[in-house]
Amino acid sequence: MKSFLSFLILIVFMSSSFINSQEKNKGLFVEPKDGFFKEIEKGMDEFKNPSKEKKKYFKLDFTGMNYPQSKEEFKYYWHNDPISQGNTGTCWTFSTTSFFECEVYRLTGKKVQLSPIHTAYWEYVEKVKEFVRTRGKSIVEEGSEANAVTRIYKMYGAVPATVCTGLLPSQVYHDHSEMIKEIQTYLQNVKTINAWNEDEVIAVTKSILNHYLGEPVSNVDVDGKKYTPKEYLTNYLKLNVDDYVDVLSYLQQPYWQQVEYEVPDNWWHNKDYYNIPLDDFMKVLKNAIKNGYTLAIGGDVSEPGYDSWTKCAVVPTFDIPSEYIDENSRQFRFTNETTTDDHGIHLIGYEELGGKTWFLIKDSGAGSRNTGDKGYYFYHEDYVKLKIMDFMVHKDMFKDYLTKFNK
Numbered sequence: 001m002k003s004f005l006s007f008l009i010l011i012v013f014m015s016s017s018f019i020n021s022q023e024k025n026k027g028l029f030v031e032p033k034d035g036f037f038k039e040i041e042k043g044m045d046e047f048k049n050p051s052k053e054k055k056k057y058f059k060l061d062f063t064g065m066n067y068p069q070s071k072e073e074f075k076y077y078w079h080n081d082p083i084s085q086g087n088t089g090t091c092w093t094f095s096t097t098s099f100f101e102c103e104v105y106r107l108t109g110k111k112v113q114l115s116p117i118h119t120a121y122w123e124y125v126e127k128v129k130e131f132v133r134t135r136g137k138s139i140v141e142e143g144s145e146a147n148a149v150t151r152i153y154k155m156y157g158a159v160p161a162t163v164c165t166g167l168l169p170s171q172v173y174h175d176h177s178e179m180i181k182e183i184q185t186y187l188q189n190v191k192t193i194n195a196w197n198e199d200e201v202i203a204v205t206k207s208i209l210n211h212y213l214g215e216p217v218s219n220v221d222v223d224g225k226k227y228t229p230k231e232y233l234t235n236y237l238k239l240n241v242d243d244y245v246d247v248l249s250y251l252q253q254p255y256w257q258q259v260e261y262e263v264p265d266n267w268w269h270n271k272d273y274y275n276i277p278l279d280d281f282m283k284v285l286k287n288a289i290k291n292g293y294t295l296a297i298g299g300d301v302s303e304p305g306y307d308s309w310t311k312c313a314v315v316p317t318f319d320i321p322s323e324y325i326d327e328n329s330r331q332f333r334f335t336n337e338t339t340t341d342d343h344g345i346h347l348i349g350y351e352e353l354g355g356k357t358w359f360l361i362k363d364s365g366a367g368s369r370n371t372g373d374k375g376y377y378f379y380h381e382d383y384v385k386l387k388i389m390d391f392m393v394h395k396d397m398f399k400d401y402l403t404k405f406n407k
């Protein structure tokens with residue numbers, strides 16, 4: 001018995017000695033590593049979404065052509081640096097907001113940066129109101145027209161970019177895809193159950209917009225003074241939106257009349273477009289840019305001569321020779337929908353090259369940032385003549401034409 005107790009004591013002593021001599025372990029944070037399950041996920045994804053062979057598309061070969069190489073070749077007017085519209089269909093507000101920044105500078109000498117998202121926010125609200133009023137017969141998408149900005153400015157004013165960025169914390173680029181899906185899904189449900197209470201629908205829509213874009217401000221502080229958005233527009237920016245005209249040129253409506261621009265993005269069926277012959281359209285546009293006025297322009301950017309890597313937009317001779325570009329060739333492309341109003345941009349400068357005018361374009365689209373002068377394109381005048389359908393400009397550049405219109 002005594003020997004057994006001695007044995008137990010020895011075992012306990014040896015165990016305690018081992019425990020006391022054992023090194024203590026430490027924990028640490030490590031980056032996760034891709035294990036075999038990553039291969040499983042990859043295989044599952046490839047099975048569900050098999051890769052498709054990328055098709056080549058037909059483009060103009062610019063080799064040997066004489067075209068602008070830099071925006072510094074152009075005579076251009078003051079403007080803020082280009083900003084990206086991200087993954088949104090809101091080129092109309094980015095381009096026209098840029099246009100009005102230039103107008104503020106031209107009129108007052110003030111360099112301001114305005115919020116395009118403030119305008120987009122309220123345009124979404126107005127689209128939803130129309131959806132309710134028409135019992136679901138109006139579209140609610142991201143696109144619109146340049147004169148939506150003047151309409152929203154009249155109704156809701158303008159604000160500096162700093163107070164309405166439309167970006168969530170740590171978000172770098174705009175993305176309205178999930179937001180618009182959420183709004184559309186909600187509106188489809190409204191239509192299905194006939195829940196046409198406008199106040200309720202707008203309240204829900206605003207809650208969605210506030211989540212993604214932030215809640216709109218009711219006042220802004222500028223230079224130590226407080227303004228409502230409408231006061232900021234008229235008292236600080238000194239903008240009168242009635243001083244701006246929208247000019248159009250197409251054959252499907254009578255010239256020298258104010259008409260509707262018949263495209264989906266003109267969802268409110270605005271009939272204030274001044275429709276003029278193509279030669280006059282180009283004359284007004286050229287005269288404006290050469291006399292210190294920029295223009296918000298809109299048209300088609302999906303052509304074989306439209307290239308984001310050279311930053312040029314031209315009309316290839318294999319499409320149509322320059323001398324054949326006229327009202328008929330322009331209307332033909334609009335009617336068969338190879339010309340659409342798929343992009344809004346800002347015309348800010350010009351240069352003469354090879355006996356033709358080239359225009360410097362400020363562009364919020366992704367392609368303008370592929371290379372070189374990021375946020376810019378160089379448009380040949382033939383491209384504008386064939387593919388740009390409308391523009392907005394100060395009425396001083398259109399006053400000689402206003403008397404020709406039917407009242």
